[in-house]
Amino acid sequence: MLKLDLMTEKDRKEAAYIERRRIREEERKKRIFNPRSRIIGIDADALRSQIDEKKKHDEEQKRIDRIFEDNLKKADQIAIALAQKQDKEQRKLLQEIDNFRKQFQKAEDRREFDLNDPNGIKKQLPARVSDEDPRLGPSSAQKFEGEDLVNEERLRVQREQISAWLHQQMVEKEQAEKERKMADEAYKAAVIARDQRAIELDNMERECRRKLQEACTRYNLALAEEKCKTDSLKNQETLEDNSAEIYNALTSDLLTENPDVSQSNMGPNKKIAYLYKGMSDEEKAKIRADQLAQVEEAKKMKELELRMQKEFDDYLNGTQRSIHLMDMELERKQREERKRIAEENRRLAEEQRNRKEYLDKIVYANRATDDYFSQFNKSSR
Template sequence: MMKLQISNDQDRKEAQNRERRRQCELERRARIFNARNRKIGVDLPFLQRQIVEKRAERDEAERTNLAFAKQMIKDSDVALVLEAREREERRRICAEIDLFRSKFQRPEDRREFDLNDPDVLKKQLPPRASDGEPVGKSSAQKFEGEDLNYEERRKVMAEQRNAWLEQQVQERKAAETERRQAEAAYMMAIKARDARAGELDKLERECRYRLGQANLRYNEALAAEKKQLEQVMKEQEEADNCAEMYNNLTSDMLTENPDVSKSALGSNRAIGYMYKGMNQEELKKFYAAQKEQMAASKAKREAEDRMEAEWQALAKSISRTSERLDIEDKRRRREIARQLMEENQLMALQQKEKEKYFREVVYNNTPTDDYYAQFNTTTR
């Protein structure tokens, strides 16, 4: 059976110490074998010159940013002035529109004002208090089946029903008595009728003959009278037609008399169905008003065109100024880049000469492989 050794606290402490020493050795090796940290000496005048150049470049950038900030503030001031002018112009136009609406577009002059009238409830009729009030169906105040006097009417109907029942009883008794008397009289009448039948038959035949003769004579007279009446009506219709044509020819409608269209409600009102148009004086006033409106519209359009031209000129000026500043900034940046490239080229040339000096003058003693083999073997 294989025995396994279990580690104790001392073994763990020794393992931790070994790991700590190994980490310290790795950190020391990374620090000592770093060629940049082991380099001896730096070019102090070159570093100072770089510091001076960086400061000059930073000052130039600050001056450029300051110039841009001043120009931006100036442009902002101009934009604020133009915006204030635009707001004032918009306010003036809105005031004119509100004045025009208050004079010529009032709510009470609209066709649908009765739908939006705030006093419409004050003008409405009150709800009905009884069935006797005259209200229309569209008022929604009286509906089919409503009966406000139902209790009173029910009492009257009960009394009337009792009276009707009493009257029906009396009428039924009277009808029964009359029926009996009628039956007796009917029997007597039948007997008399049978006796009278033969006599009436004879009289009827004679009467029919005489009635036919009279009817024939009446029809002949009626036809003659109808023919004469038609002739009279025809002559009357012709006379009425002639009178109507004469009245139409001489009426105010065809002669277009302007006085008939005047209304009794005022001199500036006219009757619509008799109005024949404006007279010469009214036409002159109408054309003059049209010309004034056209002149006002033309002046307004010209003012708007001038305002738009001024806005366009200002926008072009601002655009040209911005383009000029952008061109100057690009030219300055190209000049700075060119100077920086020349300086870098000069520094590269100096670096090459320095390396050549170290390689040919300072480091002319070329070491062997044995010399390099003794380094980087340990940190101690």
């Protein structure tokens, strides 16, 4: 802090001037160093004033809304109270009307109550009390011909009629029982006759079956005797045929192994397979000679193949030696080329290192430090 007690008036003015300059410089730096404010050019004071006005407008609107809500709540409360009061008065009026009707407008006091009396019919006399009722005139329509005026006589006649009906039903039942018994006896007699007839038919059927079985037995015995004779003749013929077949087989060319029968008509060297019994001694000797000749020929072919294989191996070994010498010559040339490239790289590296030392020590001796770059953007001027 400044020691204002030891400062003169001129120093105070100078200090106030410096302070104002510093404040303006800080505000200027805020405007210049802020890209948004510098490029777009926003008026912060105007924006703040607009924000303040908007806040005031919002607060005023909220205040008006609160007042409106309070008035609306009060109006609702008043409307509810008036509605409750109106409902209470309406119920009171309806109660008074009901009391007046109960006291001064009773149903039995009405002029036309006799027409609407629910017990009016119960209070009236019936249209007909008895047959001697004086109210029953010709036009009363209450007494007619054929009515039950003689109840006792009617009941007596009905009892007699019921007794007659019961007697008739008993007679009919006895008659029906007799007829049923007669029908049962007739049915039993028919069943007995039917059973006797069935027994007679069964006996007849058994007799027929017995006779038929006897006839079948005699016929089967005759067939068996005939079959025995036939089988005996057939066995005799089969035995004779087998003997002839055995003799023919023993004397046939197949078992005697006649070589002439195996010769085919298709050619001198063709044989019939199922008649061929093998080769002769001359044929076997000829085949053996041919096999020995083939063996000698195979030995010659084997020796020729071995000789050719040896020549090929010698040629292959000479070729491999030539290729090996060529590979060694190529590796020698590659080593010399790698040495030459290494010497060239070493020379270039030495030149590059000398050039870097020259640039660092002579050309770029005065290199910029961090202090040089930090001096920028310190003020707005």
